[in-house]
Amino acid sequence: MNVIVVGAGIIGLSTARYLRRLGAEVTIIDPAPALGASHAAAGMIAPAAEVVWGQTPLYPLMQTSAQMYPEFAAEVASAAAADLGFTDAGTLVCAGDRADLQALRELREAQSLSGSATELITGSAARRIEPSLSPAVAGAVDIPGDRSIDPRRVSAALLSALTADSVSHLIRQRAAGLVRVGE
Structure with missing residues (x-):
């Protein structure tokens, strides 16, 4: 199973980590991993x-x-x-x-x-x-x-854990859109 996760905050990184545990190949797309909304959250x-x-x-x-x-x-x-x-x-x-x-x-x-x-x-x-x-x-x-x-620490730790777990791909760009194929 190949999965794309858009967003590398606490939710996106947690989702990617869980999917990796299930054996999925995961691509994460985020222009600034761990530096978005989670970085500014109160925790x-x-x-x-x-x-x-x-x-x-x-x-x-x-x-x-x-x-x-x-x-x-x-x-x-x-x-x-x-x-x-x-x-x-x-x-x-x-x-x-x-x-x-x-x-x-x-x-x-x-x-x-x-x-x-x-x-x-x-x-x-x-x-x-x-x-x-x-x-x-x-x-x-x-x-x-x-x-x-501390949401900054959690985001950084999740990113570190995913890197250690060899997340398939980390694309440091903004997602441009969504293409649907079939229904």
Whole structure:
């Protein structure tokens, strides 16, 4: 099986790596491997923090993916002999002032409806967790299950692992289009 993967960020490189494991010959096309959207991403593996942004229907998929991530991260780190910056320190979503508290309560409600284990805490409790927070922070939602990675390290590690696994071809150009043959 011959497969072309367009894009060499975390998703494209992970896809290419999986396909190589299945025995596929893989060609990756990207003008700047590991330097696109993944390079600029925040690295949040945070389904509970993201659920409020209109992602409620995707929450079960996001939660399942987040649960799988530690194993994925360990595997990639081992294959590339690299530190991916993986942490499971959780997330604090903060209300900058009293006016933001209502939005924070709505976030907490959306998270609760999605089954997230989160807690609404006071500003002083948030500062005990994260001492660098402004004294103006009026409250926060504490999301202990959230994780993060350094997406630049993950992209570089995946690219390194694929190179070691002899990815068939890496074409450092922009894809020009898609040609369909037959249906």
